[in-house]
Amino acid sequence: MEKILYFPRGVEVRITPQSVVTDQFRQQIRNSFCAYTEHTAEEYRIQDKLAYIDWIRELNFKVNATDFVNEFIRYQLEEEGEVTKDALASFENLENFINEGICRYRKGWHHLTGDYHLDEPICNFVAAAIEEVINYPSMDTPRKES
Numbered sequence: 001m002e003k004i005l006y007f008p009r010g011v012e013v014r015i016t017p018q019s020v021v022t023d024q025f026r027q028q029i030r031n032s033f034c035a036y037t038e039h040t041a042e043e044y045r046i047q048d049k050l051a052y053i054d055w056i057r058e059l060n061f062k063v064n065a066t067d068f069v070n071e072f073i074r075y076q077l078e079e080e081g082e083v084t085k086d087a088l089a090s091f092e093n094l095e096n097f098i099n100e101g102i103c104r105y106r107k108g109w110h111h112l113t114g115d116y117h118l119d120e121p122i123c124n125f126v127a128a129a130i131e132e133v134i135n136y137p138s139m140d141t142p143r144k145e146s
Contacts, residue, residue, distance in 0.1 A: 006059035
């Protein structure tokens with residue numbers, strides 16, 4: 001039982017119930033964030049930090065409308081034996097597709113796989129990545145008043 005956890009700029013970690021955050025992982029995140037902000041002015045570093053953290057979520061909670069439509073078609077074929085254009089285009093079904101996408105995207109890290117033995121190490125890795133990004137050296141220290 002394992003899950004691959006994705007981080008920006010190609011950092012991937014294979015998570016098993018025995019996975020622990022290492023200094024090597026923390027360094028990979030620092031290097032990734034450093035490269036991510038390479039051409040950004042320091043006064044925008046906070047925006048970069050939040051965007052990077054959002055990117056972690058986007059990489060791991062992919063929502064694809066095609067998946068919802070295909071699931072609906074499969075269900076209709078199994079239950080009704082056919083799929084009509086009207087069923088696909090109904091406002092009620094379109095609303096259900098949108099709601100399902102939002103629900104899947106808002107799913108919490110603590111239930112990413114539904115298996116506590118995997119979700120706990122996943123949470124530890126995500127928390128460590130966020131910690132590294134937030135603590136990344138920047139102009140976050142108070143400026144001296146002149």
